[in-house]
Amino acid sequence: xxxxxxxxxxxKTVLFYALVVFIVVVSVFPFxxxxxxxxxxxxxxxxxxxxxxxxxxxxxxxxxxxGEFPRNLLNSVFVASVTVxxxxxxxxxxxxxxxxxxxxxxxxxxxxxxxxSMFPQIAVLAGLFEVIRFLGIYNTPWALIFxxxxxxxxxxxxxxxxxxxxxxxxxxxxxxxxxATPWVIITQVFMPLMWPALVTTGLLAFIAAWNEFLxxxxxxxxxxxxxxxxxxxxxxxxxxxEIPWGIIMAASVIxxxxxxxxxxxxxxxxxxxxxxxxxxG
Amino acid sequence: MASIELRNIKKSFGAxxxxxxxxxxxxxxxxxxxxxxxxxxxxxxxxxxxxxxxITSGEMLFDGKVVNSLTPSKRGIAxxxxxxxxxxxxxxxxxxxxxxxxxxxxxxxxxxxxVERAADMLQIRQYLDRLPKQLSGGQRQRVAIGRAxxxxxxxxxxxxxxxxxxxxxxxATRIEIAKLHExxxxxxxxxxxxxxxxAMTLADRICVLRDGLVEQVGTPMELYERPDSLFVAGFIxxxxxxxxxxxxxxxxxxxxxGIRGEHMTVSPDGIWEGTVIHTExxxxxxxxxxxxxxxxxxxxxLDGASDYQSGTKLRVSPQPENIHRFDxxxxxxx
Numbered sequence: 001x002x003x004x005x006x007x008x009x010x011x012k013t014v015l016f017y018a019l020v021v022f023i024v025v026v027s028v029f030p031f032x033x034x035x036x037x038x039x040x041x042x043x044x045x046x047x048x049x050x051x052x053x054x055x056x057x058x059x060x061x062x063x064x065x066x067g068e069f070p071r072n073l074l075n076s077v078f079v080a081s082v083t084v085x086x087x088x089x090x091x092x093x094x095x096x097x098x099x100x101x102x103x104x105x106x107x108x109x110x111x112x113x114x115x116x117s118m119f120p121q122i123a124v125l126a127g128l129f130e131v132i133r134f135l136g137i138y139n140t141p142w143a144l145i146f147x148x149x150x151x152x153x154x155x156x157x158x159x160x161x162x163x164x165x166x167x168x169x170x171x172x173x174x175x176x177x178x179x180a181t182p183w184v185i186i187t188q189v190f191m192p193l194m195w196p197a198l199v200t201t202g203l204l205a206f207i208a209a210w211n212e213f214l215x216x217x218x219x220x221x222x223x224x225x226x227x228x229x230x231x232x233x234x235x236x237x238x239x240x241x242e243i244p245w246g247i248i249m250a251a252s253v254i255x256x257x258x259x260x261x262x263x264x265x266x267x268x269x270x271x272x273x274x275x276x277x278x279x280x281g
Numbered sequence: 282m283a284s285i286e287l288r289n290i291k292k293s294f295g296a297x298x299x300x301x302x303x304x305x306x307x308x309x310x311x312x313x314x315x316x317x318x319x320x321x322x323x324x325x326x327x328x329x330x331x332x333x334x335x336i337t338s339g340e341m342l343f344d345g346k347v348v349n350s351l352t353p354s355k356r357g358i359a360x361x362x363x364x365x366x367x368x369x370x371x372x373x374x375x376x377x378x379x380x381x382x383x384x385x386x387x388x389x390x391x392x393x394x395x396v397e398r399a400a401d402m403l404q405i406r407q408y409l410d411r412l413p414k415q416l417s418g419g420q421r422q423r424v425a426i427g428r429a430x431x432x433x434x435x436x437x438x439x440x441x442x443x444x445x446x447x448x449x450x451x452x453a454t455r456i457e458i459a460k461l462h463e464x465x466x467x468x469x470x471x472x473x474x475x476x477x478x479x480a481m482t483l484a485d486r487i488c489v490l491r492d493g494l495v496e497q498v499g500t501p502m503e504l505y506e507r508p509d510s511l512f513v514a515g516f517i518x519x520x521x522x523x524x525x526x527x528x529x530x531x532x533x534x535x536x537x538x539g540i541r542g543e544h545m546t547v548s549p550d551g552i553w554e555g556t557v558i559h560t561e562x563x564x565x566x567x568x569x570x571x572x573x574x575x576x577x578x579x580x581x582x583l584d585g586a587s588d589y590q591s592g593t594k595l596r597v598s599p600q601p602e603n604i605h606r607f608d609x610x611x612x613x614x615x
Binding site for chain 2: 168170171173174175176177178179180184188189192193
């Protein structure tokens, strides 16, 4: 009896780790293969290997010297950063109102905000294009910041509203008694307590803005204003029949690294239990 | 430093009337305690005085000036919350200095001096650099009180500040608050509690609230000796006042006869007879529960220990000068 039980336990353990390995391979392999390819050169590119066979940084050098890639990278950093700052600022003030100020139609407004996020990008593309032309920001980074902020806000507002609702009312009331205005309450009392939520939503907004392709393709035309996803897709080789896989892969790796770094840095900064001790727990 | 007047104050949340017209005067430097059962509106009344809640109708005056529309900080109040409500991300020092920093016009030295003076009063100086989560419940509550003192308020409001503390700490903090009141004798203090022992020990005057209305206002001894209603008689004092009806009350020409446990004597020629059903020995005194055919057993408080067996017949007499007589409406007959 004991033996069969052990066997069953062993099988379960094996199956569990097999599943873990499967998930890890499926999610990491594409990136691994991109790194592998980016280090190859010449006809080596078209031989399928699963271990590094050659090590050449030629592709990386070409990415930075050919065309406007550094400029595109800066564009991406600018667009994504400004989007995050703008979205967090708007969301934190909006969520204060939505979670703490009693007014008519509050839940209707919350539902509307959620409903906005249901529209697929392609459905609003034409309309948004008109708005951007009207505002005169076509083919500038502001067009992308504008579009990304609109699409990030519903999610950001929702997460922050839920989080802010859970902050104890007494802390806010204590601040009011201390003479704090709503602005002081938001910036000096709530924001320090909301770091985990701010970091998480900010990071997701950054990633979304960094990876976005459709708007970036539509709202910019020149090489100087493009962001990296579009720039990579439009990388061309010597002739129209040649696709420069090595350079594309090198560019993809360069673009992915900042995201991985950001997640790793902020994962440590996400402090849990920050509200401990403020009120009776 | 401020006298407070409430003129026909009413408060409703939607269709629910919580405060139904309260008139009350709190004198300068007085320690006023609001007591009442839960849901009587005592916390709401405190929040109306603080300015955290808007008054539906009526007038609130501080030193004769209407303050209905003033914000809490403009009214010059400070408040201590039941749940401490410290800012979790700030050190004890920052917690206490926050209000002063917002007030503007205070130099850094002055703020430091005032925080340290308050910290010395409450013996929390050694914790100034700690975060709230590194403190115990009692220490946290002292920081909350310290935060209120630092701002040098005209009116000091306490919303059940002791109910989150354990029994021993509650007594210690209670004494500390009493000392604080002596030291800051020009500051008006209003204290909300459901615990009548806190009310009796701390108050200059007690305001008993019931169902959104003031039932009686008076010094602790006035309420204890001359309750204005059956409700106050039953609420103030521990153990609860005994209420006798029927023949025993009729013999004294009233509907309900109230007599406190400590105002009865056991003697062989006592006028009432009862059966002992339970005895509680508390060391210094003891409570004997007698079954006398009333709704609830009659409690007799005796000095020292008692060893009556359950089932023993006992005769007791009320002290005639300490009998409270009430009519049908629950009003006293004097």
